[in-house]
Amino acid sequence: MVKAKIAVNGYGTIGKRVADAVQAQDDMEVIGISKTKPNYEAAVAHQLGYDIYAPAENVGAFEKAGMRAAGTIEEMIEKADLVVDCTPGGIGEGNKPLYQKAGVKAIWQGGESHTIAGFSFNAASNYEGALGRDLVRVVSCNTTGLCRVISPIDRELGVKKVRVTLARRAADPNDVKKGPINAIVPDPIKLPSHHGPDVRSVLPQIDITTAALKIPTTLMHVHTVNMEVNTDCTADDIKKIFGSQSRIRFVGQGISSTAEIIEFARDIRRPRNDMWENCIWAESITVHEKEFYFFQAIHQESIVVPENVDAIRAMMELESDGAKSIEKTNKAIGL
Amino acid sequence: MVKAKIAVNGYGTIGKRVADAVQAQDDMEVIGISKTKPNYEAAVAHQLGYDIYAPAENVGAFEKAGMRAAGTIEEMIEKADLVVDCTPGGIGEGNKPLYQKAGVKAIWQGGESHTIAGFSFNAASNYEGALGRDLVRVVSCNTTGLCRVISPIDRELGVKKVRVTLARRAADPNDVKKGPINAIVPDPIKLPSHHGPDVRSVLPQIDITTAALKIPTTLMHVHTVNMEVNTDCTADDIKKIFGSQSRIRFVGQGISSTAEIIEFARDIRRPRNDMWENCIWAESITVHEKEFYFFQAIHQESIVVPENVDAIRAMMELESDGAKSIEKTNKAIGL
Numbered sequence A, B: 001m002v003k004a005k006i007a008v009n010g011y012g013t014i015g016k017r018v019a020d021a022v023q024a025q026d027d028m029e030v031i032g033i034s035k036t037k038p039n040y041e042a043a044v045a046h047q048l049g050y051d052i053y054a055p056a057e058n059v060g061a062f063e064k065a066g067m068r069a070a071g072t073i074e075e076m077i078e079k080a081d082l083v084v085d086c087t088p089g090g091i092g093e094g095n096k097p098l099y100q101k102a103g104v105k106a107i108w109q110g111g112e113s114h115t116i117a118g119f120s121f122n123a124a125s126n127y128e129g130a131l132g133r134d135l136v137r138v139v140s141c142n143t144t145g146l147c148r149v150i151s152p153i154d155r156e157l158g159v160k161k162v163r164v165t166l167a168r169r170a171a172d173p174n175d176v177k178k179g180p181i182n183a184i185v186p187d188p189i190k191l192p193s194h195h196g197p198d199v200r201s202v203l204p205q206i207d208i209t210t211a212a213l214k215i216p217t218t219l220m221h222v223h224t225v226n227m228e229v230n231t232d233c234t235a236d237d238i239k240k241i242f243g244s245q246s247r248i249r250f251v252g253q254g255i256s257s258t259a260e261i262i263e264f265a266r267d268i269r270r271p272r273n274d275m276w277e278n279c280i281w282a283e284s285i286t287v288h289e290k291e292f293y294f295f296q297a298i299h300q301e302s303i304v305v306p307e308n309v310d311a312i313r314a315m316m317e318l319e320s321d322g323a324k325s326i327e328k329t330n331k332a333i334g335l
Helices: A013-023 A040-047 A056-064 A073-079 A092-102 A123-130 A141-156 A195-202 A235-243 A258-267 A305-315 A322-333 B013-023 B040-047 B056-064 B073-079 B092-102 B123-130 B141-157 B195-202 B235-243 B258-267 B305-315 B322-333
Strands: A004-009 A028-034 A052-054 A082-085 A105-108 A135-138 A159-169 A208-215 A221-229 A248-251 A278-281 A286-288 A291-298 B004-009 B028-034 B052-054 B082-085 B105-108 B135-138 B159-169 B208-215 B221-229 B248-251 B278-281 B286-288 B291-298
Touching: A004 A013, A004 A073, A013 A028, A013 A040, A013 A082, A013 A305, A013 A322, A028 A073, A028 A305, A040 A052, A052 A056, A052 A073, A073 A092, A082 A092, A082 A305, A092 A105, A105 A305, A123 A141, A123 A305, A123 A322, A135 A305, A141 A159, A141 A195, A141 A208, A141 A221, A141 A235, A141 A278, A141 A291, A159 A195, A159 B159, A159 B208, A195 A208, A208 B159, A208 B221, A208 B291, A221 B208, A235 A248, A235 A286, A235 A291, A291 B208, A305 A322, B004 B013, B004 B073, B013 B028, B013 B040, B013 B082, B013 B305, B013 B322, B028 B073, B028 B305, B040 B052, B052 B056, B052 B073, B073 B092, B082 B092, B082 B305, B092 B105, B105 B305, B123 B141, B123 B305, B123 B322, B135 B305, B141 B159, B141 B195, B141 B208, B141 B221, B141 B235, B141 B278, B141 B291, B159 B195, B195 B208, B235 B248, B235 B286, B235 B291, B305 B322
Parallel strands: A004 A028, A004 A082, A028 A052, A082 A105, A105 A135, A159 A208, A248 A278, B004 B028, B004 B082, B028 B052, B082 B105, B105 B135, B159 B208, B248 B278
Antiparallel strands: A159 A221, A221 A291, A278 A291, A286 A291, B159 B221, B221 B291, B278 B291, B286 B291
């Protein structure tokens, strides 16, 4: 089988993980990654054997740093069937003409707006809608985490209303520039936060309001989720529905915080301690009449990674069945 | 007028503030405070001129540290009309026989259970119910903050349902022993948290569920509050109701976090940078049909302090009108 040729444009927090996950599949391969500067992340990409592409003006700097660039970013795009744009939020939009000129398919991340692609993707929610598409946006970590729990509940019980408070990590573990150090920041102050509308870019039928607080931690986000449903149910019914989803993991056994989830990910030898699944505290699932509550933790660095792989598979029409793609992706990365 | 004689048993975070607030009133006075060890807080109490009482076995240690104790804790209680118990949560219960033997009235803090006094107090909610009582519990910081916003809305619009997520400071500013340093801790994991039932100890008619997350900050708690009401309303209606409450303060003008609220309290020369009011971000008040949302910050160290003064005034029958007591307390402490 000819593998789909994938370029990863931007090799930061998301890009480096997407590259590894794509490389682990048997129906697609990374033909190159792009990096603007020859820093420590580029050095690791070089060690891992990825072909590195750079902006034309920086090719010389890579040479000097002992990691010869395979060419310019434009040359990388020419060679690809599909580009996964993992540049920082807001930058990706400027790359659209480049991809269209080269006639390649493109995936953007949740930092870009829905309109960039006209289709926002979550594998458990709308895989089939991405089949054969040229442009797709994979929604952000928080939106992915919400779509994964809302979709199956909506299918089984019918969702009436969702209310979520997100306690958001203020910065990623490698980010030394950002605060707060000791404060709680309602962000945005004006309600609702953008997460609710963003969920509706995938699940337009869902009535959802969200509020977000930025807090001094780097490991994971935590959501307090409240859902009103149309059907009588018990906590066991909810557990059964969540339990049927491969990208939802129940936590317990003394895991009392996000720190212990990450420690567990390290212990089970996950690459970069990644936790691709929503982590739901089973004990927190509480039903009161047709309304239930639970806590879930979301690993902002990695949760969208398998989603990008599934988006590629749908757009390249390598698999028409979403459930099969999810299973294939999971197996290849060790989920 | 003879002033009511108040003893403050326990001179930590809450006790030292209650002592200063009582001393600022013209109808009550502090006849003594108790401290177990002659540490830095005891030294400041000594400087401020409070009579210090100690456990019999530690009286010598105070003498040696250059701050002679005025007597034993039992002797302090004998001299008082009313004891405000500000010992750590769970310790206060053991003091009940001591107070009853001495025939003094007693106030406990929110760390004790409702049953210790049989009456849980919040000035804006049930001042009149405390008139002449011998035993009263002043509810905790979070419960106080919730009662202050729920009561006036329930009176004006009728509350159907309240849903709150509390982002709780993990430790007080002077607490160097506690974590988490870098994690989010759902606490408790099992929902709802105790705060909802605790609000019902003051407002039994209210349908409320609460979820709490412990996070790495020391300054203040932040609540995301959702209320369903029985009456159509606008954001301006809600602002008008909150604006009529002297212990609710709107924040804005570039205040984007708890850190800036505390900076503001320092700038306006509040003692110990205390913020006795609920701080509500006016901009966050958002109405959707008969349901509204907002953010409020709660200063855990000081919010219950004026409530303790009002509880004293009700129990000693120094003032029969709750609104007048609140006004008097506020004026004396500079709120």
